[in-house]
Amino acid sequence: MTGKFIVIEGLEGAGKTTAINTVARILKQHNINDLQFTREPGGTPIAEALRDIIKNGIDDEPLTDKAELLMLYAARIQLIDNVIKPALKLGKWVIGDRHDLSTQAYQGGGRQLDKTFIEMLKQQVLGDFKPDLTLYLDIDPEVGLMRAKSRGELDRIEQQSLLFFNRIRQRYQEIAQNDNTIITIDAAQTIEDVVRQIEQVLATWLSKQVSNV
Numbered sequence: 001m002t003g004k005f006i007v008i009e010g011l012e013g014a015g016k017t018t019a020i021n022t023v024a025r026i027l028k029q030h031n032i033n034d035l036q037f038t039r040e041p042g043g044t045p046i047a048e049a050l051r052d053i054i055k056n057g058i059d060d061e062p063l064t065d066k067a068e069l070l071m072l073y074a075a076r077i078q079l080i081d082n083v084i085k086p087a088l089k090l091g092k093w094v095i096g097d098r099h100d101l102s103t104q105a106y107q108g109g110g111r112q113l114d115k116t117f118i119e120m121l122k123q124q125v126l127g128d129f130k131p132d133l134t135l136y137l138d139i140d141p142e143v144g145l146m147r148a149k150s151r152g153e154l155d156r157i158e159q160q161s162l163l164f165f166n167r168i169r170q171r172y173q174e175i176a177q178n179d180n181t182i183i184t185i186d187a188a189q190t191i192e193d194v195v196r197q198i199e200q201v202l203a204t205w206l207s208k209q210v211s212n213v
């Protein structure tokens with residue numbers, strides 16, 4: 001039996017780390033122990049090198065929006081082909097810290113890159129590969145960035161304007177509304193309530209997977 005691919009999405013400081021730990025704990029409670037964790041961009045040596053460039057740039061050279069987009073897809077396909085697909089084939093369950101939805105939201109919504117161009121790249125690079133389930137942690141960017149800031153310096157993307165992050169949130173919400181593999185979690189709640197909501201949502205989803213077998 002092949003594994004499943006579950007992705008956690010959301011703005012900076014939405015609480016993805018807590019959500020990932022919660023998902024892993026619940027899967028283990030359901031005797032799903034063979035887990036593979038990934039993060040994007042990153043997760044292979046080449047993808048991690050690209051992550052560093054995407055997050056920090058190199059010297060003062062401006063990184064164009066299109067180059068950023070292409071690097072994200074280069075990193076993603078390295079991860080999918082070398083880590084995610086082999087893991088799923090072995091029956092492992094993969095828990096992803098971000099995936100393609102981030103590109104739709106950040107590069108599509110935030111950077112306002114052409115939708116047709118992104119869609120064409122997505123089709124060429126990913127084909128019909130997509131997560132089985134995405135938990136989208138919805139947070140007001142002002143709250144999320146404040147949480148992220150409290151941990152230290154902000155990177156190249158985190159230094160963008162609030163308007164940029166509001167556009168990202170709007171795109172996340174639009175896509176989530178129209179895709180029934182994406183479940184929205186209210187990330188403005190206390191950590192305990194976020195954990196409880198994820199527990200409920202995942203238990204329901206898992207019971208449907210069992211009844212579909």
Ligand code: T5A
Binds near residue numbers: 010098100106
């Ligand atoms: N990117 C990525 C793109 O532009 N396009 C893409 O296609 C992809 C894949 C990745 C950057 O790349 C961009 C998006 C990002 O800018 P990253 O370092 O992985 O960089 O950034 P994030 O994924 O945003 O990581 P963060 O660590 O900033 O966000 P998290 O993981 O959501 O935050 P987390 O869980 O560490 O929580 C932050 C703090 O808030 C507290 C936590 O304890 C922690 O201190 N917290 C709460 N506090 C109160 N109430 C709650 N409910 C809380 N939940 C967490």
